[in-house]
Amino acid sequence: MQIRNPITLNDWKIRNYFIAILWLQLGLLFIQLLESTDSRVLFLQAILGVAFFSFIPGIIVLRILRIHNASTPETLLYAVGLSIAILMFTGLFMSVIYPIFGISRPLSPDSTLMTINVTTAILLLFSLVRDKKPPESGFIDTETFLSRPAFLLYLVPLLTIIGTYFVNQYHNNGILMLIIAFIAVIPILIGLNRVIPEALYPLAILSISVSLLLHTSLISPYIWGYDIHYEAFLANLVIDNAFWDSTSPGNVNAMLSVVLLAPMYSYITGLDLTWVFKLVYPITFALVPLGLYHVFRRQVGEKSAFLASFFFASFIIFYAEMASLARQEIAELFLVLLIMIMVARNVPRRTNFALFVIFGASLAVSHYGTSYIYLLSLIVVWLYMTLSSFAATRGDTLFKCSRKTAGENPSGGGSVNRDDGRTITAAHVLFFTGFTLGWYMFVAGGTSFDTIVSIIDHIGNTIFVDLLNPEETEGLDLLISTPQSLLHTVAKGLHLITLALIVVGFVAIWFRRKNTRFSREYIAFSFIALLFGVAGVLVPNFSSTLNTSRLYQIVLIFLSPFCVVGGISMLAAPGAYINKLRSGRLAGRTPLVLMSVLFSLLFLFSTGWIYECANDQPSSIALSQNSIKKYGGDTPKNVFYGTFIPEHDVFGARWLGRYMENGSVVYADRTRKDNVLTSYGSLARTPPFLPETDFEPVLGAYVYLATYNIVERSASGPEEYYDYWSIEDVYPAICRNNKVYSNHQSEVYQNG
Template sequence: MYSNLGYIRVSNRNLLIVCLSIQLAFLGTVGFDLLNLNIPVLRQLIGFIYLTFIPGFLILETLRLNKLSLIEVILYSTGLSLCFLMFLGVLINFLFPLVGISSPLSDIPLIVTISFVVILLFIFNMSTKSNSYYEFEYKNTSFLFILFLLLIPFLAIFGTLLVNFYQNNLLLMISILIIIGVVIFLVFKDSISKNVYPLSIYVISIFLLYHYSLISMDLCGWDINTEYYFSRLTVQNSFWDPDLSNNVNSMISIGVLMPVYSILLNLDLIWIFKIICPLLFSLVPLCLYSIYIKQTNEKVALLSAYFFVTLFVFYTEMLSLVRQQIAEFFLILLISLMVNGNLSNSKRSFLCIIFSFSLVVSHYGLSYIYMFSLIFSGILLFISNNLWIKKLKNMSHFINIFASPKKVFITQSYILLFVVFALAYYIYTSNSSAFLSLTRMINHTFNSIFTDFLDPGSPSGFSHITSSSISPLYNVAKYLHIFSQFLIIVGVITSLKETKFINITTEYKLFSIIYLLILVVSIVFPFIEISFSTSRIYHISLIFLSPFCVIGGITIIKLTSNILNISWTEKRFKNSLKILSIFFSILLLFNTKFIFVIANERPTSIPLGQEKIDLYGDEDDIISFYSQYHPETEINGAKWLSRYREHSFNIYADRAQVYNKLTSYIMPKEYGLVELTNDTTINENAYVFLGYSNVHFGLMFNKKYSEKSWYGINEISQILDTSFLVYSNSGSGIYYKPKV
């Protein structure tokens, strides 16, 4: 390794030796644990680096991929490592029992097998590859500023500790202002090296994810509890059973990948979900920056990635969807391949197939959306290349926009391969539960398309737009989001005619238009909300659409300048970026609920609003807050019931408890949990579980799509009065209901 004129050149052989050193260091930490010489955090730190980067980097070296930037090396290495762990884990799971190893997914089989393959890859690369270099730029980079950026994630760690133990959100509030200041500073100051932009996006992403995920010693959210249950089942059995009928269980990202991390890092699954998964997911905005910069300039790419992370879904809903976090990372890698012109067709095709298969086995919902977008994009590309359509006068300009590029990512063979693999996998795992979900969604779509279209009373994004807001501040937040969506539409239209600061590829434009249409459909048609929430579809769409919000903002400011007879100069362009940086920062203040906490107005933020929710929240706020955040007393009640219950008895609880803590520690709903509503009758031996919001506030979470989100506990008094209290603490209660 040597440095020259602002560049660092590193020999690939030196990097291979580093890989071997990390391999040996990981084995050393395992040896320390076997000798009971436990060094806190050491195995987890070295193990994470080893599992997340080393196998993938060795595969990259095997593929002879040298024309990659530092960001691409990190991202592709991580992606290939995750693929390696998932598919090797599946092979171990099914092949080892054939040779008498009854617990294939346990520490010794995993460590021996993974280490063996990694060492083989190391030997192969050392013996066959000539010496080459990776070159990384660092010129004009302020190392003090880099050090400052690296401290930002620790603000989230210390800030959440203060919230968890002292209910003090001051450090988190100050930290949010700091990350806003960082972005505005970078946009306003041209003298700061653009080499720090990727790191800035990465640390801001980690902060936003950690400021939410590290709240509580347990899991927060909904779907994550089902994911935890099936991952824990694999860890307990040292085997993944793909025949269990559940959509979540069919995902290798949950059934294999998370358990592998937990077993090899010797870290409880709860902390895998709360620490490791956000670290992986924070690579998504970093990858988006690398995608955007290939099609715009550095500051537009920075603001585009910043806009993506400002949406609350990124650091709230997504943290309770581990399988979608992993799937989104693979989707982002596929987009990166789409816009990367430095790869040969054969190598790009190989990576494309690997990442596509990994997407399929990570999340069925995102795979279906990607599958339909592939099909429609393929149809449009076919039409655009059809000679007789090109002859139509009115269509010629539109068709030229989507003329096929020289290096085609979307081919008929690729579309067919993806569709066949996805459908085959979902049909033949978990009793076709993921495939049946698709058929139910399609069936419901056709049944609802005429009855619910544009019905403001239906549960859709359109109802949120047309309904009156609960307060003036929420009205402001709503219109800020509507305005940002307007900017996206303007940006997409603008991009159809290239300007000097954008050079968006044909296929990227095509996908962007398709995902814009998907977003519009999800808002207008209520039936989409039942299968995939509008907010999540918006988040997914922003993967493609975020740059267009910036482009649209620049376009609107430019049009305003023209109307005011102000000449459009380079300085005006830079000023437009400054205005957008402030606009996105205001969005972040609203999305984190910073503004609402300051104003004492419905402070439903889990990290920021804990000390104020009981004082300033109404019944809807309280029931929403405690359906995602679970005090320790409630968790203790769920654990007690899991340990001492009679297994033949069903367990009744409100919807929030059924899908959250009872799923985490006992079983998913379909295996014996029953939703307790205000019209439920119990005529059997059963348990009734009450959680924190039930006991403290007398509020029960209502069934889905009810007019009110809650009903009073007095409405089930007949059930409780005829039951026996068998367990109680300050945050939960368990009743035994004898058979009538």
């Protein structure tokens, strides 16, 4: 049976399209106007709010741009990206324009809801005029998506949510352990071509991504991590003041993906800001592997694309570190969308550039690190493509491209004038460069621009002095460090194998690039990504200033398929595999199965599943809370309490933030000062920090102690989070002050 595809709403007949959106908007508006405290109404508002404003505005823009006949994943990703862009720039418009007309609180809930509803209505009316007769092709076959394998994939995120509930309420990780084990089996089933058909590969990768992100983000009813606490602090400032101060210095304050998007989602959904970060952002970020699957499928075929996407999502960086870094979650979505329009061959040039402007500007206002990496890559790739086209006209075979490959249109969307295989032009480079640098120079005191200038200057001054010095090169230090145990040594060996396979795969494709489905621009971007990875290992202060794990996360966006290519080309006859890349077929089943086993095994190590089973230095906050507390050493405990926030710490921080005297000095160790006191105490991340010895607080100052300080009798900092020390030397000096708050695991003292 066939039904209308709700995702490809932009392909529906004009009458059905208009009625569907109108009823959805009116229903959501009615719920928002109720302002009910009933949990069922709030739940309905959250679901409809996220679904509507994360999707419908983008669908309307797709109709305005007359983009039709795109695949379901492609339409979903475009619509979500466009919707988020509309929310951010609508908030920016309100912040700039409304004060001119005397509105002192432009970002109040009522003002925000009215503006975005009116904006959506105006876009809807414009789309009715712009595109009246699209093709009626928005249908799907329900047989596949209501099959047993599909229901199995639907159950994975649901069981993950149940599993996190059992961890939070009963400290029982059994369900999550079973879910992780089942997820590890999925790539092997696909490698064996069993159970899951190709039509369900997008659903499978989306189900896995959502489950992995929720299995960490839903642990604890509070946010956890490092950067996300400061992001929550800034978003709360906007909510409290109903105003965004764009002149306040700070890199993060220039990121609309945090300071505007998070408050707007809170108004739309009725959710507390904590749950916006723990639910809305991770679910949105789960679309990144789906977008990568869409990109990779055009390069290497369905099964290899699935394995490459699973490889990307299987690293702990994706579902742990990124789940606590909201601005980079949104930025990576826009980066993937930029890659999607780069490899698209069914979108006219003008429409392609319009999408580039929207997604490029959205990337720039989402995360400075990701934007700078993309900016440098964009400039280099454009120069390479320009020089190669010029050389090709002169017959230089080094740069000459295959006309057939460059001009093909695998999606069947018609001629789009890609004679030289290029989608990136001087206009793309000029726009993104101008917008990005302009934004970072003039917003939030220009600190984002000053930061990159200082980083470049610092690297330039130390590149020859500290070359290959592990103390100054974080990536190299990680490579040569000694693992904690035999199992951790095995895990490190598996990671090193994947790095080697990426290099092998890239070399294999590079020398046969004319005979593969890889676009020249994608190969060029991947080469720059590979150079970034090498620089992270060789160049002093490069990876540490950008953060090694986050840098690796970004380069994997481009390099993941090369790991699959490298592995299969090593296991199969290289020539046979490369020759079949163009058709998307595989060089036999055995290499794919072996690669799927490798990725599944690596996944079990990355999630901490194996360490939890073996009780060998477990580190997962989702699977190993009890194990870390009982058997973990000093370092694992410090890392655990540095990211995970116990409930008692939140209560203590909230009390302090509410009842402390304005302007008072607060002492706490570095980690507690930068996380729970920032997000839940609303205190700025500023010294003084708790000293190791000779503690003499100033008159009227407060001292905040958390679970890590009281139960483990330890503290961290002040220079680095991973520095920790015994609190016994200063504890008597702390206790000489007046204890003004205690819940047995969190205490507040006041001097005088």
